[in-house]
Amino acid sequence: QKEVEQNSGPLSVPEGAIASLNCTYSDRVSQSFFWYRQYSGKSPELIMSIYSNGDKEDGRFTAQLNKASQYVSLLIRDSQPSDSATYLCAVNEAAGGKLIFGQGTELSVKP
Amino acid sequence: SQTIHQWPATLVQPVGSPLSLECTVEGTSNPNLYWYRQAAGRGLQLLFYSVGIGQISSEVPQNLSASRPQDRQFILSSKKLLLSDSGFYLCAWSVSEVTGYTFGSGTRLTVV
Numbered sequence: 001q002k003e004v005e006q007n008s009g010p011l012s013v014p015e016g017a018i019a020s021l022n023c024t025y026s027d028r029v030s031q032s033f034f035w036y037r038q039y040s041g042k043s044p045e046l047i048m049s050i051y052s053n054g055d056k057e058d059g060r061f062t063a064q065l066n067k068a069s070q071y072v073s074l075l076i077r078d079s080q081p082s083d084s085a086t087y088l089c090a091v092n093e094a095a096g097g098k099l100i101f102g103q104g105t106e107l108s109v110k111p
Numbered sequence: 112s113q114t115i116h117q118w119p120a121t122l123v124q125p126v127g128s129p130l131s132l133e134c135t136v137e138g139t140s141n142p143n144l145y146w147y148r149q150a151a152g153r154g155l156q157l158l159f160y161s162v163g164i165g166q167i168s169s170e171v172p173q174n175l176s177a178s179r180p181q182d183r184q185f186i187l188s189s190k191k192l193l194l195s196d197s198g199f200y201l202c203a204w205s206v207s208e209v210t211g212y213t214f215g216s217g218t219r220l221t222v223v
Contacts, residue, residue, distance in 0.1 A: 034211045043201055043214040044155070051209070088155070090211070098145075099212055103154035 002027040004091050006102035014110050019076040021105050023089030026070070032092035033065055035074045038104065039085045048074060079109045113138035117202045117215030124222055130175075130189040132218050134202030137183065142204040144185040145212060146177055149199040161185060197222045 003026040013019045021035075032051055036044035050056045050063040050072070062075040072091070076083055089102040117134045124130060136142050146158040157170045159177035167177050174193050178186045185202060199219050203212040 032209050032211070041219075043217045046211050046213065049211055092209070097207075098157065098160060101155040 002091075002093050002100050004089055004100050004102040006087075006089050006105045008103055009106040010108050011105055012108045012110060013079050015079060015081060017079050017109075019079045019083065019107055019109070021074040021076075021087050021089075021107065023072045023074075023091075023102055024070055025072070025089075025091040025100070027091060027094055027100070028070065029094040030091045031094060033063070033072045034090040034099065035061075035063060035072075036088040036090060036101075037085045038088060044088055076107075079107075081109045081111050083107060084109050113204075113213070115202060115204055115213060115215040117218060119218055120216065121219045122221070124192050124220065126194055126222055127191050130187070130192055130196070130220070132187040132200055132202075132220075134185045134187075134215055135183055136204045139183070139204070139206060141182060142206055144179065145203040145205075146185065146187050147201040147203065147214075149201065151198070155201070159187070192222045194222050196220065 005024045035048040037047045038044040048061055048063040050065045053065050053067055056063045060077045064073045086104040086106045088104045090099040093100050114137045143162050145160045147155045148158055149155050159167055159169055161167050161179045164179055175189050199217050201217045202215040205212045
């Protein structure tokens with residue numbers, strides 16, 4: 001059974017700080033990695049995708065991928081209260097092509 | 112542009128009653144379609160997925176079934192709901208695993 005692990009949190013950071021969200025996965029041959037943001041009571045929204053080792057930046061968000069360590073992270077710079085949400089890590093299951101989701105990390109940004 | 116519609120937004124149903132949730136996608140052809148359930152405070156559980164009309168794969172044996180009568184229509188059903196069927200039901204689509212999934216707005220089902 002392929003697994004995606006995340007710290008459930010809650011992770012609390014002050015406004016303006018960097019929030020660091022981490023994810024590990026078990027399928028060594030996975031090739032596609034995603035971060036979703038889910039506000040309370042809403043559906044998940046895709047915010048970042050990454051496919052190669054290294055960093056990928058999009059505005060205040062940076063996704064980091066290390067395939068050797070089977071580790072994906074999401075950094076949120078200059079965190080805002082509007083970033084408070086649950087962040088879901090998703091990894092492509094190489095064999096079947098489906099996405100495997102982690103349990104999510106709850107982020108709370110305090111003003 | 113592609114859009115995904117899911118309805119109803121909320122539903123309260125008695126135990127033992129039937130269920131039918133519908134999802135439609137616009138602006139794309141032959142999408143992969145998925146049904147997920149999210150229990151309160153829990154992660155996403157994949158229930159069913161479909162790669163084409165009439166092609167349904169079940170991930171978890173349970174009280175639910177799915178059908179895909181048309182290319183862009185995906186239906187989740189139950190003949191008799193259980194209390195444990197309560198949750199947030201999400202439909203999603205993709206054209207490939209490389210692009211990730213796009214979710215509908217979800218249906219919050221409460222079985223009483």
